[in-house]
Amino acid sequence: MAPPLSRRSLLQAATLAAATPATAPALSYAATDPATAVTPTAVAIPSTWTVRPFALNDVALGAGVFADKRRLMLDHARGYDVNRLLQVFRANAGLPTGDAVAPGGWEGLDGEANGNLRGHYTGHFLTMLAQAYAGTREQVFADRIGTMVGALTDVRAALRTDPAVLSVAGRFGAAALNERGSYQYVELPPAVLGAATAITLAAWVKPVHDDNWARVFDFGADTTRYLYLAARNANGVPRFAVTTSGAGGEQGLNGTSALPSNEWSHLAVTIANGTGTLYVNGAAVARSTAMTLTPAALGTLAHNWLGRSNYPADPVFAGAYGGFDVWSRALSGTEIAELQGSRAADASTGRGDLASYAFDETTGGSFADASGRGLTATLRRTWGGPSHPGYLAAYPETQFIQLESMTGSDYTKVWAPYYTAHKILRGLLDAYPATDDDRALDLASGMGDWMYARLSVLPAATLQRMWGIFSSGEFGGIVEAICDLHALTGKAEHLALARLFDLDKLIDACAANTDTLDGLHANQHIPIFTGLVRLYDATGEERYLTAASNFWGMVVPHRMYGIGGTSTGEFWKARDVIAGTIGATTAETCCAYNLLKLSRTLFFHEQAPKYMDYYERALYNQVLGSKQDTADAEKPLVTYFIGLTPGHVRDYTPKQGTTCCEGTGMESATKYQDSVYFAASDGSALYVNLFSPSQLTWADKGVTVTQTTGYPRDQGTTLTIGGGSATFELRLRVPSWATAGFRVTVNGRAVSGSPTPGSYFAVSRRWRAGDTVRVAVPFRLRVERALDDPALQTLFLGPVNLVGRNSATEYLEFGLYRNAGLSGDLLPSLTLVTGKSLHFTLDGTEFAPFFEGTEDPTHAYFRRSEPRVVFGNTDSGVANPAKADGTTLLDEIWTGAPFGDKGALVARVRSTVEAWVSGGLLSGSDGTKVVSTAERAVFAP
Incomplete structure (x- = not known):
């Protein structure tokens, strides 16, 4: 019989639900003996989950793009002076701040809205440190967590008492200092x-x-x-x-x-x-x-x-x-x-x-x-003191008090206090299982007690009004964090607190699958739904899960850009308007972070491949591309918005740093491995969701799974079983874009079956040490069209969004059918750049992966222009006609791809031409030229 779960174990379960992509150091793998390996504490998984994630320390990252990006963020985590983050907390409590200078941007009193969001960044930083420690076991990260938790403990204690004199050297003898921000x-x-x-x-x-x-x-x-x-x-x-x-x-x-x-x-x-x-x-x-x-x-x-x-x-x-x-x-x-x-x-x-x-x-x-x-x-x-001994913040409680009587947004007076509380609470909840520091749990529990004491006495109408106020009423992912807290403490008040954040108008609309998102602040609402899924886990109330599932479908793909991002100037516009919303402030990075969390949380309940298809898209493109490929101990170098306008140059240090997106960016870059593998809750299956160099230690089965790949520069991966032997079904994700084939071999033998794009391909057997699974997933170059303007397109090679590097500020025009292959692959129309993987040129413009964090001016979207009918680089001399909806003759021909051979393609050309001629869209003589050109052309495979 298994030992009873510790309170720390319960929190680890909650933390697993909250995690998203993370990383460990680049490493060379050695054989691991599960009998002697250090295994994580057992975790409690909600009974509603049909799959479970692995802890970050169960999955080590190997060398590759994720490890490279994480290494840069780890440099920041090691080098930044945490006393700067603590300065605003200590000042608020009237404690000495030493020589520490508060961060700029949103964290200092001189930042936007007089620093009304200060303290949020400290929570992000704690989470980053906890994830960094889980992924690397470097003591420096645990030590920094200890410093921060200790300081916050002192801060709360000081806030509980009347202010005390802070003695400093004076003009003559001693003097009394009132720290700026102490009020x-x-x-x-x-x-x-x-x-x-x-x-x-x-x-x-x-x-x-x-x-x-x-x-x-x-x-x-x-x-x-x-x-x-x-x-x-x-x-x-x-x-x-x-x-x-x-x-x-x-x-x-x-x-x-x-x-x-x-x-x-x-x-x-x-x-x-x-x-x-x-x-x-x-x-x-x-x-x-x-x-x-x-x-x-x-x-x-x-x-x-x-x-x-x-x-x-x-x-x-x-x-x-x-x-x-x-x-x-x-x-x-x-x-x-x-x-x-x-x-x-x-x-x-x-x-x-x-x-x-x-x-x-x-x-x-x-x-x-x-x-x-x-x-x-x-x-x-000036504010007297906190209303409850559990209060912990970097500013007075007055923002929370004023929110209760506000009827409209004014972030210069009240700027999302419960959002800030969420970040601090989340950081403490992540710090506790990482280091076993009971002080972190005590602080987190106290915050829950304080919020319940404050909110439980308010009328329901007041709460509904508060949570509906833009910006001021934003509360981020606090419901998810409070559910995690409840899983740890078992306090009924904490679960009741989580439900006090219900925004019924939004929940009811989404539960009824009524899309009311137009005009809403995107990142204010996305994390609400992750919290609702966790409330479903805790209460069994179906409307929470239904609302979250329906909401996801309102965003993906209806309000999603090619890189996986969403929002324009932080807000959503009308459904299915993509081209019409592109601007310099599209794709707020926090939105992608939170959609990833929601996607994985929904997957725990329904193993719909669409969730992991989205996960791969956003992770390999926007999230990776939001981190600059430069080390900096002082700044995380992460984007806020990613403009998708022509010639946009990414800004990796917006608003002086310390924004919400830089906070979530720090988190993303230290948890890249969190969704590579999931296990069926009964242990019968292992899901391989992402092709990423990594090593999984599956303690329950006594095996390791080592994934060796250069993906996405490699078009496939190899998985090797280590340790002992175990029976389970290996479920390999077949990406929805994998239309060029998906081949699997085990120990050199092909596995029978017909993998379907957008599914999982199962291989079931008793696995033994040394068993090797090879997966080949050939890439094709394809376009994705803007829903409201099919001529505005973006390029993908497999999972990788390719962006043009060009300083022009107007949409570039490109044709891609000129040398398309029989398979429908558009890649032959591009030229590979020698020595630069995934880099190509087209009409003098270099195309490169979006995930490369450079400051080159880029074109994520371009205008498709196919003025003449060309096959295999052979020009027919005939103008490419179009229907009233914009569909061209070439579009209709190539929708029939892949073609088994040239004859099949020519037959498609002939039948399409006949239809267009009979419809009066093409002259008979031009039709003859088009067919003749197709017959003469030489096509790539």
Whole structure:
């Protein structure tokens, strides 16, 4: 009897469901003894799955295009400083960030929408590290996971408590730092200004960022009565203002130059007898003799803050305070100058008599007042604190709170907070089984508990509205991740949480097979359906699986480009409009990533070859081609969009990096092997889905299967059985494009049967060590036509999309029938480039595999132009006529391919010509010329 499954084993099962293509190091294979090989922990597979995947560490990649691409990403995984990723988390919790600089793009506070998506990239990176470790067992990846999980554990603990002082070196002794992104400020007691009729306020500050309108101090009742000093106004210079009638009634003083960042500056303001003066570093920079308002005119003030503004939209001051003093008189210029060389306590002025804070505390969350008035100050967060101890994020909970009342999208205020939560949760769920670090599970479980506590109390109508909001309500693959979490924890609340993300309008439409996708944001919705399949696994509710299956069929092929990608400018257009949607922002890379996940998850329930046909298409083309063939420790070099316009040059570092697509790109490049092999759930069969150099260790059977191939540069593969012996059916995928034959031999003997393109070919026997299976799958050059414009076409050789490399920005025109073979193969019309596999030329343009990650201008689509009837490079001199729908005479002739011999082709030409002549589409004399040309021509096989 097998031992009971551990909680880690359960999560591994969930992780298997989530994985997609991954890789291990290029390696030479040695014989493996299953009796001594390290085997993975047993995994629990949902009873609804009729096939199961293998763990990433069960499948090692051999040398080839996948290993090459993965090696480049592993260099990035080893070289990037993870403390940069953790910076935004630590800052949010008020923890030291050291010298780490937050990533650019979407991850930093200065990125798009003020970094409202920050934290998502850390989740992607954790997943990449977990997959890299599973595929390579390099300790460096496990160590980096440990660093990140440890830091996130510290972050959550800090978020659970009141903020604590972060002590740093000051101008004189110690100072208190408020990290940028911590949303921390200092609250002073109400009596701090003491209704003074004359006053001096002085502070030592060290700004760390050039935010406009961040307050050094702000004492006010609201946005009507207040007194403030901003480090920078709209012109970038310090500004002091006091008012009892709002912004329009401000009496103000403006500085003359900006305060330097990361340097200490002394600021002081004095008011007395109608005169106000602003000092910067001891020098008077502004004076007004019309400063009639004093603290006495403001009355009782509710908010007395250092670092926070009474205007909610203003930023929180980021930087350090080295002292703050308030006197009930106006200091002289000489006294202000004296304060440049010492603390107030050591100057002739003495400490402020209304308030005096040295900020030399090194622990705790309060600051002592040395004025003698006992006005202890307290460190606060603008958002108070998390609603639940499980909260973990790189920004305040306010985005989640605001989403609950939003009725329209505004990503500058709320940008997909649950999407970000998904990435963090997914990263933790992947880190846990990779390293057995219980802290990762605890963090993940806490996030589930927090989300349930937040969402379970909301009305159903609120949830439906939230999830229907573009961008702001996007939640990515969180349902899948929560189902995986539930499989691990067994908490009923976690399964209930997964169902709280149901977007009923979308689910019901897809379950009824009603296509409502036009106008929807593609990547916001694709991962929803992978989650629905997992909900079906957990609940048995059929509408989830039906909706997902129908949805897949609405995208493939109806909204799919040749490379396997989908979406235009992130959105879907009308069904079957392909040529009409091609632009510079087609094929968002995240969409391909998520369609791969959905395809494999559906295959676990229904072994329809179409899912793996799509998988091969998208993996070998868009996914591989989205990774630049260059090593870079600082950037993953992955595309966001892949423009399919003529002459498009791929951008491998869009938006300064750290986008969603670069995150999923990191994941894709470390799991290329995840769908090469599947096993029937009862162990009776092994599915070989992809022809990829790899070695499978099938522990349950005690065998290894080593696949040796240069595919797709080789047109076939060889599988060798190692280890012991076992009985099972080997199911070899016959690609739908394999119309030129599919031949299988076992130990040199041909296997009988007629493999059908778009199926699996089964070979059943008791396999023994040394058994060798050879598969030949000849490639043919073919075209795929845009559904809405058949003349716009893309080239494929076997599984490989061939793109023209040409800087022209208009569609190129090519003819391909000129030397087509009897088989219908168009390849003879192209010329092979010597020494460059899969590279060809046609009319002066080089065609190369899309998967090559270069920065060459490319043409994925071209215009088909066959102006004259040509056979075997013999020109008939007759114009190629066309029907009203665009079908030409040559199109109709060649749809009859393959032809067994030349006679069969000539017969097809003759019968087609007769039909066109009788239909008035071709003259009799021209028809005679066409037939005569076909009879004289020499055809390739």
